[in-house]
Amino acid sequence: MAAGRYIGPTWVCADPADLALTSDRRLLNRRPPRTTAELSQLKIDDSWRVLRIQSEFVSGFDALLHVEDAVTVFGSARTPLGSDAYELGVALGRAIGAAGYAVVTGGGPGSMESVNRGARQAGARSIGLGIELPFEQSLNPFIDIGINFRYFFVRKTMFVKYAQAFVCLPGGFGTLDELFEALTLVQTHKVTQFPIVLVGTDFWGGLVEWISTRLVGEGMIAATDVGLISVVDTPDQVVAVLEASRAARADP
Numbered sequence: 001m002a003a004g005r006y007i008g009p010t011w012v013c014a015d016p017a018d019l020a021l022t023s024d025r026r027l028l029n030r031r032p033p034r035t036t037a038e039l040s041q042l043k044i045d046d047s048w049r050v051l052r053i054q055s056e057f058v059s060g061f062d063a064l065l066h067v068e069d070a071v072t073v074f075g076s077a078r079t080p081l082g083s084d085a086y087e088l089g090v091a092l093g094r095a096i097g098a099a100g101y102a103v104v105t106g107g108g109p110g111s112m113e114s115v116n117r118g119a120r121q122a123g124a125r126s127i128g129l130g131i132e133l134p135f136e137q138s139l140n141p142f143i144d145i146g147i148n149f150r151y152f153f154v155r156k157t158m159f160v161k162y163a164q165a166f167v168c169l170p171g172g173f174g175t176l177d178e179l180f181e182a183l184t185l186v187q188t189h190k191v192t193q194f195p196i197v198l199v200g201t202d203f204w205g206g207l208v209e210w211i212s213t214r215l216v217g218e219g220m221i222a223a224t225d226v227g228l229i230s231v232v233d234t235p236d237q238v239v240a241v242l243e244a245s246r247a248a249r250a251d252p
């Protein structure tokens with residue numbers, strides 16, 4: 001990060017021996033207390049944990065306060081530099097940035113980095129919301145506002161709160177998790193006027209087909225829910241979906 005702002009748990013990088021014990025893992029890997037002393041200690045630890053979670057929300061809200069129109073892009077952390085998929089991410093970040101949006105990613109390597117790189121090339125605000133992981137990793141170098149979160153759920157709130165749309169490049173579990181979180185929020189009207197765009201008909205086609213046949217066929221979702229997803233192939237097509245949604249928001 002050249003001239004950006006960076007906030008986050010600095011101690012993560014301070015002691016490599018601590019890296020395996022991420023905050024999420026400390027929160028979720030519960031071992032029932034066996035003694036009274038352990039129980040007392042757990043009460044204290046969990047109380048402080050609540051305050052750390054609160055402070056992470058406050059830091060995130062403060063850092064992103066001035067972000068207006070923004071689009072969050074998800075995608076694989078493993079996309080190799082120079083691959084077609086990486087170049088697609090660069091072109092996508094550039095196109096979204098050129099259309100006047102700030103671009104938000106998970107701040108990591110692969111497709112996240114490619115999209116931040118493209119946003120930077122377009123002169124758009126390039127934002128990375130990273131996550132503390134059990135191996136050393138820093139935010140990619142194409143970020144103007146960078147936050148490294150301790151807790152996945154706090155970071156997820158920021159992805160949605162500050163974006164007007166989600167775009168998914170091909171990816172693995174992380175990308176699917178983010179996609180289905182967004183779909184559930186839109187389906188349950190927690191967020192409205194919120195396009196969800198999948199880039200790559202070849203990659204996503206099988207999943208969308210399964211959703212349309214199996215989930216609709218078995219009554220797990222309504223047929224209209226399939227319409228929450230747009231599947232496209234090019235950055236221009238992504239921008240067209242974003243612009244249609246922006247126009248609908250301006251003239252509801």
Ligand SMILES: CC(C)=CCNc1ncnc2c1ncn2[C@@H]1O[C@H](COP(=O)(O)O)[C@@H](O)[C@H]1O
Pocket residue numbers: 073074075076077078105106107108109112130131133137170171172173174175176178
């Ligand atoms: C090489 C490697 C595994 C690095 C992991 N480093 C990461 N840094 C930041 N966000 C991440 C990382 N891994 C997964 N994510 C989150 O999950 C998504 C990618 O996960 P996946 O590679 O599709 O499943 C991203 O959109 C991001 O929000």
